[in-house]
Structure formats: structure tokens, C-alpha cells
Amino acid sequence: xxxxxxxxxxxxxxxxxxxxxxxxxxxxxxxxxxxxxxxxxxxxxxxxxxxxxxxxxxxxxxxxxxxxxxxxxxxxxxxxxxxxxxxxxxxxxxxxxxxxxxxxxxxxxxxxxxxxxxxxxxxxxxxxxxxxxxxxxxxxxxxxxxxxxxxxxxxxxx
Ligand SMILES: Cc1cc2nc3c(=O)[nH]c(=O)nc-3n(C[C@H](O)[C@H](O)[C@H](O)COP(=O)(O)OP(=O)(O)OC[C@H]3O[C@@H](n4cnc5c(N)ncnc54)[C@H](O)[C@@H]3O)c2cc1C
Numbered sequence: 001x002x003x004x005x006x007x008x009x010x011x012x013x014x015x016x017x018x019x020x021x022x023x024x025x026x027x028x029x030x031x032x033x034x035x036x037x038x039x040x041x042x043x044x045x046x047x048x049x050x051x052x053x054x055x056x057x058x059x060x061x062x063x064x065x066x067x068x069x070x071x072x073x074x075x076x077x078x079x080x081x082x083x084x085x086x087x088x089x090x091x092x093x094x095x096x097x098x099x100x101x102x103x104x105x106x107x108x109x110x111x112x113x114x115x116x117x118x119x120x121x122x123x124x125x126x127x128x129x130x131x132x133x134x135x136x137x138x139x140x141x142x143x144x145x146x147x148x149x150x151x152x153x154x155x156x157x158x
Pocket of ligand 1: 035037048050055
């Protein structure tokens with residue numbers, strides 16, 4: 001198995017096709033990781049989010065990273081880490097950016113917005129009012145493992 005570094009272009013192309021990542025933030029020397037759906041476009045990662053521990057922590061410490069991977073097998077995988085800064089998109093300062101995020105995320109995650117709306121109606125809880133944020137990407141790294149093909153493995157057993 002070979003493990004190679006991915007170029008910036010490859011990292012970007014991978015993030016553009018991916019949808020689920022692990023968002024890491026930290027506060028007071030305590031790390032915190034949650035799965036989230038996102039949309040990538042060059043320099044930014046957009047997220048529709050509930051308010052809670054992660055948003056409180058990211059407000060206090062905007063340095064975050066997102067890990068995204070695609071694992072086909074133990075010897076065939078890709079993993080990209082994008083590091084950057086949390087930026088919330090409240091009204092009215094970020095109306096244009098918010099609309100942009102809504103359009104991007106709405107294309108893929110209508111179900112998630114519906115689920116949030118339904119839960120909010122049921123619980124009548126303002127705290128789950130969704131908010132939009134983006135991560136301004138400062139750096140990206142990627143690793144790709146390329147294993148021997150299944151066919152090669154099979155041939156060597158014969
Ligand atoms: C496939 C998938 C996709 C998701 N996509 C999104 C998304 O796009 N946007 C979004 O906002 N949320 C998404 N979630 C939910 C997300 O992972 C968090 O659970 C949620 O956002 C609440 O996080 P919080 O920090 O606000 O937690 P709070 O509601 O503030 O709860 C804090 C407490 O609950 C625990 N907790 C919170 N989340 C989790 C978890 N996932 N697993 C275990 N313990 C947890 C924490 O340890 C903490 O002690 C997704 C979850 C999954 C599984």
C-alpha cells in the first residue's frame with residue numbers, strides 16, 4: 001500500500017464531492033468533535049447548525065478544523081483536513097452570505113432543515129433555531145492510500 005500526499009487541487013476536488021465531516025473545536029484545553037454536513041467551495045466550508053456547545057465553543061475560540069474521509073477499504077482511502085476560522089453569518093450583517101449558504105446547503109440538505117423545523121415546532125425551543133456559519137479555510141492537507149487492487153491480491157493467491 002502506498003500513502004501519498006494530495007495536492008491542494010485534489011483536496012478541494014474531494015471536499016467538493018463530500019458531504020459529511022467531523023468538525024473539531026476546542027475550549028479551555030478540551031477538544032470536541034461532532035459529525036456535520038457541509039458544502040465546500042474554494043476557501044470556505046458552509047454549515048447549517050443548531051445552537052449548542054459547538055457554536056458556544058467556536059464563538060469563544062474560532063480556530064477549528066474539519067476532517068473528511070472516504071474509506072473504501074483498509075488500504076484504499078482518502079482523508080482531508082481543512083483548518084481555519086469559524087465565522088457566524090447572522091442577519092443583517094451577512095444577509096448576502098447567509099443567502100448564499102442557504103442556497104448551497106438547501107440543494108443538498110432540505111431534509112435536515114425540515115427535521116430542525118419539525119423539532120423546533122414540537123419543542124417550541126428557540127435554542128434550536130438554526131444558524132449558518134462558515135469556516136474560512138487557512139490550510140488544507142490530504143492523504144490518499146492506494147492499495148493493491150483486489151484483482152492483484154486474488155492473482156497472487158492463485
Ligand atoms: C450524520 C450526521 C450529520 C449531522 N449534521 C449536522 C449538521 O449539518 N449541523 C448540525 O448542527 N448538526 C449536525 N449533526 C448533529 C451534530 O453532530 C450534533 O449532535 C449537534 O449539532 C449538537 O451539537 P452541539 O455541540 O450543539 O451539542 P448540544 O446540543 O449543545 O449538546 C451537548 C452535549 O451533547 C453531546 N453531543 C452532542 N452531539 C453529539 C453527537 N453527535 N454524538 C455524541 N454526543 C453528542 C456532547 O458531548 C455534549 O455533552 C449531525 C449528526 C449526524 C450523526
